[in-house]
Amino acid sequence: MDKINIEEKFSLFNDHWSPKVIGELNGQQVKLAKVKGEFVWHSHENEDELFYIIKGNLTLEFRDKTVELSPGEMYIIPKGVEHRPIAENEVHLMLFEPAATKHTGQVIHELTVEKLDWI
């Protein structure tokens, strides 16, 4: 395999809320996403999910609290915990989660992407 340059990968797409897969290991995938605006409330029944911020400031809303994330910060959302990401301005982020993770969990929404592209 080749090395993966994050900035180069981010330059390959511009759509929001549509994670792209950049790598896979041990049944887990590494994904990049550009997000802006409000996503939909959802949870992942069987998968913990890691958000790592590359650029911009992301708000993670939970039912009982709100977490603000800046570049160089990460948050691990345990399985089953409802969350909603919000980005006032565009945010670039990296996700680590099982390959089986559904984009919006059990929720089907107009933002739902069924099959993620590799870049």
Next chain:
Amino acid sequence: MDKINIEEKFSLFNDHWSPKVIGELNGQQVKLAKVKGEFVWHSHENEDELFYIIKGNLTLEFRDKTVELSPGEMYIIPKGVEHRPIAENEVHLMLFEPAATKHTGQVIHELTVEKLDWI
């Protein structure tokens, strides 16, 4: 859980070649390491391993090639593939691998850390 600030975590230790665990999800761990000099040749029989460079330039030697990694670049080493990380100057890196991954694989070396600390 709380958010994890990478720079803050790096400020908590200075030893080389001794990864610290900063998070766990889906049986995988996120680790930070400061490295300098040459590590030992080793492989991980059952675990793929992801290196992501935060600061500095890392050389990853393989038996058949050499890969140079800069900040913002990552490399996924498939299980069973022998490798040796080399850092001419200090490198800060993030690792993503199964919690069961042994530091130096089947190799026991003076650099081997048996049980990694959480920070």
